[in-house]
Amino acid sequence: MIKLMGACLVFLAATWAGFFLARSYRERPRHIRQLRSALSLLETEIGYGTRPLIQACEQISLRVDGVIATIFRQCAENLKQMDGASTYECFRQAIEEQWPKTAMKKPEKQVFLQFSQTLGVSDRQDQLQHVAMAQANLDVEERKARDEQVQYEKMYRTVGILCGVFIIILLY
Known part of the structure; x- marks a missing residue:
């Protein structure tokens, strides 16, 4: 009886590990879509809104879900608290703190960090171009993530x- 319970526990643990690894492949495209959605909201704020970046980040955090909302909420907090720090530094710190909680990988992080370097440094039109470029890069990464999901999940x-x-079998 104990042997059977041990076998069930081993089977459940190995199955859980497989499903846990598969989950990251399932979650990655969803997180990339959420990030693209947040960038679309930021694009609207830049193009048509007159809110400061702190309020725009707070609004975005209320309108998107999950870890992406946490990144924007943390960024808004950083912008409030880190007096004198650059916008990039506030975004970078929020991204570094929250990124391990996402299923996204290094390419998406690099796209987001590169985009955050342009925020607040140039005029509205240039920032809108950078948002479009970041979204295009994330679109490519999302397609790759979906391909990996199909292949590996x-x-x-x-x-x-x-x-x-x-x-x-080995234990018996």
Whole structure:
């Protein structure tokens, strides 16, 4: 009886590990879409709004979901608290703190960091061009992420289950 319970625990642990790894492939395209949506909202704020960046970031954090909202909320807090720091530094700190909570990888982080370097440094038209460029780059990364999801998500789930079965066979 104890052997059977141990086998079930091993199987469940290996299956959970496989599903956990597969989840990051499932979440990555969704997080990239949320980031693109947040950038669209920021584009609207830059193009048509007259709010300061702090208020724009707060509004964006209320309108998007999950970790992306937390990044913009943290950025707004940084802009309030870090008196004299550049906009890029406030964004960079928020991104560095919150990025491990996302399923996104380094290419998306680089696009977002490069975009944040242009905020508040140039005129409205130039910033709108940088938003469009960041969205185009994120669109490419989202397509790559979807391809990886199709390729690897099911594989990791299956490998988790099969590893559990394999370990059980080895132990018996």
